[in-house]
Amino acid sequence: MINNTNVEKLLINYKTLEQFKRFKEYGNQELSMMEDLQNNIVENNSESPFYGIYFGHNLIARMSLYRMKAKYDNYFSPAQDYLELWKLEVLPDYRGQGYGKIMVDFAKSFQLPIKTNPRINSHGFWEKMGFQKAQYEMERDLGQNPLIWLPEGVSEKDV
Numbered sequence: 001m002i003n004n005t006n007v008e009k010l011l012i013n014y015k016t017l018e019q020f021k022r023f024k025e026y027g028n029q030e031l032s033m034m035e036d037l038q039n040n041i042v043e044n045n046s047e048s049p050f051y052g053i054y055f056g057h058n059l060i061a062r063m064s065l066y067r068m069k070a071k072y073d074n075y076f077s078p079a080q081d082y083l084e085l086w087k088l089e090v091l092p093d094y095r096g097q098g099y100g101k102i103m104v105d106f107a108k109s110f111q112l113p114i115k116t117n118p119r120i121n122s123h124g125f126w127e128k129m130g131f132q133k134a135q136y137e138m139e140r141d142l143g144q145n146p147l148i149w150l151p152e153g154v155s156e157k158d159v
């Protein structure tokens with residue numbers, strides 16, 4: 001069991017962006033944050049949509065969480081604000097030690113429904129976390145296979 005593990009909101013600065021390079025899902029989102037910082041479009045230490053866990057000084061787990069407005073909700077009933085979760089990743093040396101679950105529990109603690117679009121090989125993990133497949137609706141989901149988590153009192157929207 002891991003004790004005293006805090007999930008922190010990550011700030012946009014050169015140190016965080018350098019640590020992001022160790023994650024496999026490093027791409028346009030990170031590059032654009034770097035450009036914004038370099039061009040002074042965002043201030044040093046601005047808030048990012050990322051949350052993470054530090055082990056000592058090293059970022060070992062991270063995810064993006066974004067609060068979607070109820071008017072864009074096509075997944076839940078009643079329609080409401082919900083969280084989009086993406087880029088959940090635990091660095092290889094730290095997997096299987098409960099960090100992924102700590103991150104997902106943190107996301108659930110907002111008590112909002114959650115939608116994620118998992119990587120193919122992580123379904124077993126999401127099932128353990130209580131996520132279920134959303135009914136597939138072509139015009140909404142296109143190439144995605146979204147998974148959803150429902151807090152008490154919320155159900156899936158019928159499509």
Ligand SMILES: CC(C)(COP(=O)(O)OP(=O)(O)OC[C@H]1O[C@@H](n2cnc3c(N)ncnc32)[C@H](O)[C@@H]1OP(=O)(O)O)[C@@H](O)C(=O)NCCC(=O)NCCS
Nearest residue numbers: 088089090095096097098099100101118119122124125128
């Ligand atoms: C998927 C991932 C986030 C899980 O994080 P983790 O810290 O290794 O997971 P945890 O140790 O918290 O595991 C929690 C439970 O899920 C189970 N689990 C973890 N990964 C699993 C998998 N791929 N398939 C089935 N079960 C899995 C664990 O056995 C554990 O079960 P237990 O509570 O009965 O012991 C991590 O392995 C990872 O980063 N993988 C690569 C990136 C990825 O696939 N991301 C998915 C989101 S896009």
